[in-house]
Amino acid sequence: MTDAARRPAGELEAEVLAALWAAHAPLTPPQVQQSLGGTLARTTVATILARLHDKGTVIRSRSGRAYAYTPAVEDEAALAARRMHTELEKGDDRSGVLARFVSRLSPDDEQLLRGLLARAEEPGSRP
Incomplete structure (x- = not known):
């Protein structure tokens, strides 16, 4: 992706949070990827979720061998x-x-x- 085609800072985080809010249930990275239309790589989604977790914006819990994520804020x-x-x-x-x-x-x-x-x-x- 070229610099001109890059999304503004925070846009992907906002999209991921919107997907989590809409789900009303914990989601794994592949589930978030699917809810976003599958256009982002799973690793990109996982990285965004990890960053949101580091910021305290999402909570993660074990779901099998992976993590499932829930928003830490309601809206x-x-x-x-x-x-x-x-x-x-x-x-x-x-x-x-x-x-x-x-x-x-x-x-x-x-x-x-x-x-x-x-x-x-x-x-x-x-x-």
Whole structure:
């Protein structure tokens, strides 16, 4: 595959995760390969699954001599939230990171965030 034909970074991981979410059951690399239409090599699928496992995005368990994989996050929103938390935890200046993040929110997103924070403070809400 030429550089011009290469997929953007993360696209294959997103496709593999989408296949796992759609399956609602653990899948082995050949099963993931099949669900993606069989166009990727099994070794490519296995490598992507191993990388996702290393990142904590999928959980693997023994299935015979191979591994079967299950998403560790329930959907795209949970995946994005996990990535945001990971980035936040990398630095020493959490306040600065959050301040810059909030300063770049659109007015609609800022209003949405304020509403979510208000709901989180309500009695009986999740911590």
